[in-house]
Amino acid sequence: MALLQISEPGMSTAPHEHRLAVGIDLGTTNSLVASVRSGIAEALVDDDGTALLPSVVYYGEGKTPEVGASALENFSKDPLNTIASIKRVLGRSAKDIQSANDYIPFQFENNSDSVPRVKTALGPRTAVEISADILLALKQRAEKTLGGELVGAVITVPAYFDDSQRQATKDAATLAGLNVYRLLNEPTAAAIAYGLDQSAEGVIAVYDLGGGTFDVSILRLRKGVFEVMATGGDSALGGDDFDHAIANWVIEKLDSSIRDDDIAMRRVLSSARQAKEQLTSEVSTVIKVANHPDLELTREQFDLLINSYVKKTVMSCRRALRDAGIEKEDVSEVVMVGGSTRVPLVRTQVEKFFAKAPHTNIDPDRVVAIGAAIQADILAGNKPGDEMLLLDVIPLSLGIETMGGLVEKIVNRNTTIPVARAQEFTTYKDGQTAMRVHVLQGERELVSDCRSLATFDLTGLPPLVAGAAKIKVTFQVDADGLLSVSAQEVNTGVSASIEVKPSYGLTDSEIEGMLKASMDNAQQDMIARSLREEQVEADRVVEALNSALAKDGKQLLEEQELEKIINQRDALIAARHNADNAELIKQAIKNVEAASEEYVARRMNNSVRSMMKGHKLEEFEK
Amino acid sequence: MEFNFSRNYFELFELETQFHIDLVTLADQYQALQSQFHPDRFIEGNDQDKRVAMQATTFINEAHKTLQDESSRARYLLELEDVHFNSEKDTTKDMEFLMAQMSLREQIDEVDGQQDPLESLEELARQSKQEKSQLIENYQTYFNAQQWDEAKEIVLKLQFFTRLQQQINQKQEALEDQLL
Numbered sequence: 022m023a024l025l026q027i028s029e030p031g032m033s034t035a036p037h038e039h040r041l042a043v044g045i046d047l048g049t050t051n052s053l054v055a056s057v058r059s060g061i062a063e064a065l066v067d068d069d070g071t072a073l074l075p076s077v078v079y080y081g082e083g084k085t086p087e088v089g090a091s092a093l094e095n096f097s098k099d100p101l102n103t104i105a106s107i108k109r110v111l112g113r114s115a116k117d118i119q120s121a122n123d124y125i126p127f128q129f130e131n132n133s134d135s136v137p138r139v140k141t142a143l144g145p146r147t148a149v150e151i152s153a154d155i156l157l158a159l160k161q162r163a164e165k166t167l168g169g170e171l172v173g174a175v176i177t178v179p180a181y182f183d184d185s186q187r188q189a190t191k192d193a194a195t196l197a198g199l200n201v202y203r204l205l206n207e208p209t210a211a212a213i214a215y216g217l218d219q220s221a222e223g224v225i226a227v228y229d230l231g232g233g234t235f236d237v238s239i240l241r242l243r244k245g246v247f248e249v250m251a252t253g254g255d256s257a258l259g260g261d262d263f264d265h266a267i268a269n270w271v272i273e274k275l276d277s278s279i280r281d282d283d284i285a286m287r288r289v290l291s292s293a294r295q296a297k298e299q300l301t302s303e304v305s306t307v308i309k310v311a312n313h314p315d316l317e318l319t320r321e322q323f324d325l326l327i328n329s330y331v332k333k334t335v336m337s338c339r340r341a342l343r344d345a346g347i348e349k350e351d352v353s354e355v356v357m358v359g360g361s362t363r364v365p366l367v368r369t370q371v372e373k374f375f376a377k378a379p380h381t382n383i384d385p386d387r388v389v390a391i392g393a394a395i396q397a398d399i400l401a402g403n404k405p406g407d408e409m410l411l412l413d414v415i416p417l418s419l420g421i422e423t424m425g426g427l428v429e430k431i432v433n434r435n436t437t438i439p440v441a442r443a444q445e446f447t448t449y450k451d452g453q454t455a456m457r458v459h460v461l462q463g464e465r466e467l468v469s470d471c472r473s474l475a476t477f478d479l480t481g482l483p484p485l486v487a488g489a490a491k492i493k494v495t496f497q498v499d500a501d502g503l504l505s506v507s508a509q510e511v512n513t514g515v516s517a518s519i520e521v522k523p524s525y526g527l528t529d530s531e532i533e534g535m536l537k538a539s540m541d542n543a544q545q546d547m548i549a550r551s552l553r554e555e556q557v558e559a560d561r562v563v564e565a566l567n568s569a570l571a572k573d574g575k576q577l578l579e580e581q582e583l584e585k586i587i588n589q590r591d592a593l594i595a596a597r598h599n600a601d602n603a604e605l606i607k608q609a610i611k612n613v614e615a616a617s618e619e620y621v622a623r624r625m626n627n628s629v630r631s632m633m634k635g636h637k638l639e640e641f642e643k
Numbered sequence: 644m645e646f647n648f649s650r651n652y653f654e655l656f657e658l659e660t661q662f663h664i665d666l667v668t669l670a671d672q673y674q675a676l677q678s679q680f681h682p683d684r685f686i687e688g689n690d691q692d693k694r695v696a697m698q699a700t701t702f703i704n705e706a707h708k709t710l711q712d713e714s715s716r717a718r719y720l721l722e723l724e725d726v727h728f729n730s731e732k733d734t735t736k737d738m739e740f741l742m743a744q745m746s747l748r749e750q751i752d753e754v755d756g757q758q759d760p761l762e763s764l765e766e767l768a769r770q771s772k773q774e775k776s777q778l779i780e781n782y783q784t785y786f787n788a789q790q791w792d793e794a795k796e797i798v799l800k801l802q803f804f805t806r807l808q809q810q811i812n813q814k815q816e817a818l819e820d821q822l823l
Contacts (some may be wrong), residue, residue, distance in 0.1 A: 137780045173686065202686050203683065203686075241705070244671075244674060245678075246674045246677065246678065248674075326748075336819055336820075339819070340819070343812065343815070376656060400683055401686065410674075410677060410678050410684075411683065412677060412681070436704075436708070437704045437707075438704075439682065439697050439704065440701060440704055441701045441705070497697075499697055500680070500681070500682040500683065500697065500700070512659065564818055
């Protein structure tokens with residue numbers, strides 16, 4: 022073996038063993054690619070020595086698409102063909118985007134297609150295609166720097182990304198010609214970046230406050246295994262809110278008519294952002310607004326303005342700890358990620374809550390990409406014998422629609438993946454031969470409050486009496502957090518399945534809204550739920566009774582007895598349609614049951630299958 | 644790559660098939676199995692290996708979750724003894740117990756009026772934890788005596804406590820949101 026080996030730049034000395042793998046942080050504003058070289062994970066820079074790639078693509082007429090800083094230069098000249106912030110619509114349907122309140126800085130084609138397409142001079146582009154252009158630019162940078170073809174990539178996603186958004190991210194990477202090793206949650210990536218540096222053991226809390234989103238993850242690191250115990254957050258809270266708080270304060274002090282002037286408003290917001298950044302190191306700053314006197318903003322005043330937002334993030338931390346089943350004293354390390362964690366109040370409040378100084382030594386803009394690069398390096402097999410392993414969780418519960426517009430949760434949030442869960446459901450009507458399976462994601466109890474992921478039909482069921490068919494629905498969530506669903510009738514084996522494909526996804530603010538509302542409305546949900554349940558139960562009882570009466574009511578009952586049952590039945594129907602009180606319906610059901618007790622006994626004696634199912638003590642459980 | 648799916652959950656983690664288990668051993672064995680079979684270990688493997696890896700870790704995760712929680716562990720042990728559970732129909736018929744559960748649920752709803760609602764909730768949680776551990780002791784006695792019906796009755800009661808804890812958590816979150 023020669024003492025000196027000559028190799029291509031960027032290639033390791035043992036080219037057959039070292040496989041080129043990267044970690045990519047595909048961000049809303051900026052993206053990064055990082056890789057492990059000579060044992061050190063670092064962000065890869067472009068020809069100008071810049072690591073951050075603005076997540077902007079320019080589609081100029083007659084030109085090839087440009088990505089990054091050069092694309093950004095066209096923003097003022099040709100704004101409609103310069104696409105920024107595409108991540109905000111990735112994995113979302115046209116309907117989602119229309120209904121979203123936030124301002125989207127580009128235009129969509131008008132068509133009924135469920136996949137939204139952005140208008141550009143080079144023709145319509147989907148969010149997946151535009152994201153793929155950004156990823157392609159990062160891939161090319163990596164291949165140039167590392168001197169060879171990439172074997173695989175780990176792409177990071179916000180912990181709160183739902184199934185559609187994850188699928189869309191993976192599709193974009195595939196389109197860019199990347200072999201996706203794994204989708205990795207951003208806070209988890211940050212924990213890896215810190216955890217491996219310090220070979221820590223214990224519980225790590227990752228506090229990730231970006232421009233528009235807040236994520237918190239609780240991880241346990243033990244013998245090289247990262248186990249995500251819980252993840253939570255607030256996907257509509259971030260540094261932008263701090264800017265707005267300052268801007269509102271400025272406007273109140275100076276002139277409320279600024280609000281009506283778009284351009285002046287934008288200037289105030291930009292001064293507000295500068296003031297925020299200055300208050301990171303200064304205790305006071307001066308805000309200048311044209312035609313108005315200068316305003317002094319002290320850090321003390323700034324802290325007051327943003328205090329409620331910071332408090333909210335601390336509340337999310339508390340909740341994540343509870344989901345993880347631990348106390349805050351159990352947390353041994355706190356990691357800060359995201360540009361907004363530079364704000365002093367954020368640092369002091371987080372430190373106060375956990376009673377621990379947070380780690381801040383890795384550049385919060387790069388830490389996610391660096392963690393992803395470390396994971397990619399291990400997955401590529403470059404570190405044989407390294408026991409590092411990551412066990413992640415699903416961030417939002419999965420369920421299916423049941424009778425009455427209710428969601429039956431099948432996989433709860435914060436369950437370790439991969440996971441499979443099966444649940445049996447039954448038919449509702451006699452002779453029913455088809456069943457629709459509607460898959461949903463979210464924490465609320467009513468279908469209308471959760472995100473619809475997919476719908477499919479299970480046909481060819483054997484025509485049996487209501488409740489006799491058994492349909493087993495299985496959810497399989499893989500290690501990327503991606504879902505596939507299958508359904509099977511247990512007795513006959515009739516089956517159907519679906520890979521849940523991206524047609525739309527939750528908007529960040531929707532997820533936050535859903536989670537928040539789920540807490541707020543747990544009480545109303547319970548009332549609405551019990552009412553719906555009783556309504557469904559009433560329908561079932563009436564249906565079963567009618568069907569039984571049609572068969573043998575006349576044979577088995579005296580006229581008087583029959584009349585009594587029918588009276589009670591009609592009272593039940595009336596209660597079911599008029600009452601908004603579950604108790605009244607429940608009582609009416611009991612009356613029907615009492616009236617038909619003798620009838621049921623006779624039917625049993627006649628060895629007829631009883632269609633009146635008892636439901637007595639179990640009611641307490643609901 | 645091969646994985647034996649026919650072992651019961653205790654055997655999988657090399658534990659005695661009994662109620663009392665060492666949770667540290669469980670955690671160690673769980674990590675060892677994950678390290679060996681996780682899909683991340685087969686990124687460059689063939690489709691067959693990848694599929695088995697996903698199924699194996701799905702099985703390992705399910706087993707881990709089942710044994711970690713006392714109520715589900717108690718139920719699983721009975722299922723290994725061929726005791727069947729029907730979630731639609733099975734419920735305890737112990738009226739006194741049911742009334743006590745109803746009363747606990749009412750107390751959850753009533754904490755709003757208390758001086759320190761969060762503290763009242765915690766008190767409820769402590770109380771329910773105590774009653775739960777009493778039940779678990781009884782379970783072990785019945786189980787060891789192979790009195791399956793009695794043991795099953797206890798498992799059904801334990802499910803009430805699982806739901807009660809969920810309700811307490813929900814209430815706690817709702818209260819915290821109000822404080823903001």
